[in-house]
Amino acid sequence: MDIPKDRFYTKTHEWALPEGDTVLVGITDYAQDALGDVVYVELPQVGRAVEAGEAIAVVESVKTASDIYAPVAGEVVEVNLALEKNPELINQDPYGEGWIFRLKPRDMADLDGLLDAEGYQASLESA
Amino acid sequence: MKKTPLYQAHLRHGGRMVAFAGYALPLQYTSIVEEHLAVRREAGLFDVSHMGEFLIRGPEALAFLQWATVNDVGRLRVGRAQYSMLPHERGGVVDDIYLYRLGEAAYLMVVNAANIAKDFAHLQALAQGFQVELEDLSEATALLALQGPKAAQVLQGLTGADLSSRKKNDVFEAEVAGRPARLARTGYTGEDGFEIFLAPEDAEAVFEALVAAGARPCGLGARDTLRLEAGFPLYGHELTEETNPLCTPWAWVVKREKDFLGKEAMLSGACREKLLGLVLETGIPREGYRVLLGERPVGRVTSGGYSPLLEKGIALAYVEKEAEGPFHVEVRGRAVPAALSPLPFVPLK
Numbered sequence: 001m002d003i004p005k006d007r008f009y010t011k012t013h014e015w016a017l018p019e020g021d022t023v024l025v026g027i028t029d030y031a032q033d034a035l036g037d038v039v040y041v042e043l044p045q046v047g048r049a050v051e052a053g054e055a056i057a058v059v060e061s062v063k064t065a066s067d068i069y070a071p072v073a074g075e076v077v078e079v080n081l082a083l084e085k086n087p088e089l090i091n092q093d094p095y096g097e098g099w100i101f102r103l104k105p106r107d108m109a110d111l112d113g114l115l116d117a118e119g120y121q122a123s124l125e126s127a
Numbered sequence: 128m129k130k131t132p133l134y135q136a137h138l139r140h141g142g143r144m145v146a147f148a149g150y151a152l153p154l155q156y157t158s159i160v161e162e163h164l165a166v167r168r169e170a171g172l173f174d175v176s177h178m179g180e181f182l183i184r185g186p187e188a189l190a191f192l193q194w195a196t197v198n199d200v201g202r203l204r205v206g207r208a209q210y211s212m213l214p215h216e217r218g219g220v221v222d223d224i225y226l227y228r229l230g231e232a233a234y235l236m237v238v239n240a241a242n243i244a245k246d247f248a249h250l251q252a253l254a255q256g257f258q259v260e261l262e263d264l265s266e267a268t269a270l271l272a273l274q275g276p277k278a279a280q281v282l283q284g285l286t287g288a289d290l291s292s293r294k295k296n297d298v299f300e301a302e303v304a305g306r307p308a309r310l311a312r313t314g315y316t317g318e319d320g321f322e323i324f325l326a327p328e329d330a331e332a333v334f335e336a337l338v339a340a341g342a343r344p345c346g347l348g349a350r351d352t353l354r355l356e357a358g359f360p361l362y363g364h365e366l367t368e369e370t371n372p373l374c375t376p377w378a379w380v381v382k383r384e385k386d387f388l389g390k391e392a393m394l395s396g397a398c399r400e401k402l403l404g405l406v407l408e409t410g411i412p413r414e415g416y417r418v419l420l421g422e423r424p425v426g427r428v429t430s431g432g433y434s435p436l437l438e439k440g441i442a443l444a445y446v447e448k449e450a451e452g453p454f455h456v457e458v459r460g461r462a463v464p465a466a467l468s469p470l471p472f473v474p475l476k
Contacts, residue, residue, distance in 0.1 A: 036348070037160040039433045040411050040440070042459075058459065060411045062159040062433045063348055065459075 001124070002029045004095055008071065008111050009120035015095065016071040016114060019102075022078075023111065025071060026099040027059060027090065030124055035061040038090040043079040044101055050074060052110065057100055059090060068100060072110040078102035131176035132269045132327035136334050140344045148240035150177040152347055159348035163435045166316050166353055170275035171345035172337050175322070176330065179243035180268045181236040181250065185259035188232045195253050196226060197372065199382040203228045208296045208313050212372055212380055213238075213246060218393030219368045222246050223360060223377075227298045227311060235298075235309075235324075237270075239362045253388065269330035273342055274320030274353075276476070281340045282321055285333075286310075295319070304336035316350070317357030317475040355441060356434050358404060358470025364414065364429040365402060365443055374398035376470055400426065400445040403454075404468040406434075410458040412442035412465075419455040419462055420446075428456065436473045443470075 003009070007017040013031035017024040032038065042058040050056050055067035056076070079101045083089060090098035105111065115123060129150045137144060142153030152174065155162060165171045183192065192200040198211035205228050213221040222242040227235040238246045247263050254261055273282055279290045288301035288310065298311040306329035314320040325333055338344060351361070360366045360377060371393055372381050383394065403426075405412070412431030417424045426446030434441045442456065442465070455462035 036155060037158050039160070039438075040409070042410065060433075062352060062435075063154070065411065065413065 001033070002095070003117045003121055005117045007095075008114035008116065009123075010069065010071050010114060011123050012069050014069060014071050016111060018108065018111060021108065022102050022104050023072070023074075023108075024099045024102050025068075026094055027068060028120070029094050031066075032091050032094045032098070035059060035064065035066055037062050038087045041083040041087045041090070041100065043081075043083065044076045046076055046079055048076045050076060050103070059087075059100075070103060071114055072103065072105045073107075074103040074105040076101050077104045129177075131174055132330040133174045133176060133334055136331050137174065137344075140338070142344070142346060145347070147347055148177055150240065152177060153344070155346040155348045156344050159346070159352060160435045162343060162345040162349035163352050163356075165343040166275045166318055166345060166349060167436060168276065170273060170277040170281045170320075170342045171316075171349065172334065172342035173272040173274065173345050173350055174270075174334070175272050175350075176269045176327075177240040178270055179238040179240060179246065179263070179265040180270070180324070181238065181247060182262040182264050183234045183236060183250075183259060184232060184262075185257070186232060187258040188234055191254055191257040191259040192226065192234060193385055194257075194387055195250060196224070197381040197387055198226070199385055200226065200228075200234075201385070205230060206298055208298050208311055210380060212366070212377075213249065214372075214387055214389040214393060215249070215368065216389045216392065218371055218389040218391075218396050220362070220366045220370050220372055221249050221368065223362050223366050225313060229298070229309075242362065267327065269325045269327045271323040271325065271330065271334060271337070272314050272316075272320065273323065273337060274314045274316040274318045276319060277341070278318070278320040281337060281342050282310075284340050285336055304333050306333055308333065315357075315359055316353040317359070317471055318353075319476065352432055352435060355430050355432050355443065356436060356472050357475060358443070358472060360443075361430055371396040371398065374400060375402050398448055401448050402429075403444050403446055404470045404472055405442045405444055405454060405456060405465040406437065406468045406472065407440040407442070407456055407458070408464040408466070409440075410461075410463050411440040412444075412456045412458065416442070417457045418444045418446050418465070419457055420450050420452065424457075425450040425454075434472055441468070441472050
């Protein structure tokens with residue numbers, strides 16, 4: 001399983017990539033593989049204020065629906081509209097074109113509370 | 128958990144194994160959508176060895192089966208198969224089945240894996256008073272389903288039987304890849320195809336020969352999306368002990384001109400609900416989701432999922448008989464418009 005070292009992770013299989021004063025969020029390679037073919041993504045409203053751990057998007061595969069949680073508190077500033085037409089981008093490129101939403105964290109320092117690549121790897125192995 | 132004779136083959140082909148009706152079976156190998164499309168466009172191969180097989184023989188086999196099933200077994204000629212249901216005395220459904228007539232007084236019944244013990248006990252009790260012998264061959268039978276527009280082409284290269292002379296619902300014996308088999312031109316995907324009954328020790332060789340000849344291994348995930356897209360019922364969902372089959376789109380299976388167990392109760396039962404096919408504007412409906420008419424709940428989804436051909440969420444749902452729509456399906460708190468669809472959801476041959 002691919003786990004890039006340039007970003008943060010949650011135990012619920014989201015990744016968070018800091019870009020300036022925002023953070024891009026998607027799901028991990030492990031998560032997309034476990035879900036199988038992604039066929040629909042319910043995106044959050046731009047402008048929505050979210051708390052850390054709040055379910056704000058849904059990724060649906062053929063077999064199941066999975067909640068996507070905000071990794072940190074903040075505001076949704078952008079969503080990946082390409083997923084409306086091509087939800088399979090999450091399978092094809094989970095760490096790139098398959099990003100789901102962009103948050104403006106209330107405090108960038110909150111990211112330090114997340115897992116790094118090694119920590120996420122360890123959480124997968126202990127699961 | 129039980130393993131089918133193809134367990135090792137599934138692992139070798141990268142099957143993602145899950146528990147289903149007490150058996151370890153592949154949910155998928157690579158992708159449910161790709162496997163689904165392989166069956167709609169070419170040929171896919173399923174292990175359905177978990178399903179149950181009963182042999183029913185004896186001078187009163189026909190009379191017994193007329194009593195125990197709702198379709199007209201009298202019309203079933205040797206070498207032919209029919210879809211049917213096992214009714215109970217209250218007019219509901221014990222199981223839906225396929226019945227194959229193997230000889231003058233010999234029939235093979237294929238039943239759902241989850242119902243094997245229940246069905247066999249039910250049939251044994253009913254068989255009292257008939258000169259008939261029941262045998263549960265489920266453990267001694269491997270079953271493959273080769274399905275898709277290219278199924279006959281793939282199979283023809285491995286058998287001496289002339290498949291072009293075999294029609295839908297024919298059943299016959301032939302060798303496949305040098306192994307003795309019973310072949311039936313049946314299946315549950317809405318496509319042309321064959322079901323291949325084998326001795327367990329022959330299953331793996333035949334499976335591999337079919338894959339080598341171009342059939343794509345397919346898992347339970349695609350099997351379910353295919354039957355849903357084809358608008359076929361799944362026992363435990365659209366058909367249950369409480370379902371009156373006359374209130375469903377599958378009422379045609381019930382032949383009123385013959386007598387059968389529970390017939391009076393079935394015929395006198397009022398239909399309060401009807402079964403509809405729904406196509407959602409957005410999102411994926413799942414089993415148990417509510418169907419709304421305005422704000423009022425009027426029904427529930429019994430099977431829901433994604434149609435790879437329509438690229439939309441589709442559902443089979445029971446709704447109040449009088450409700451005419453327009454309907455919505457409640458998807459996680461959101462009412463999504465749901466258009467009525469004829470069954471099957473997609474055009475099939």
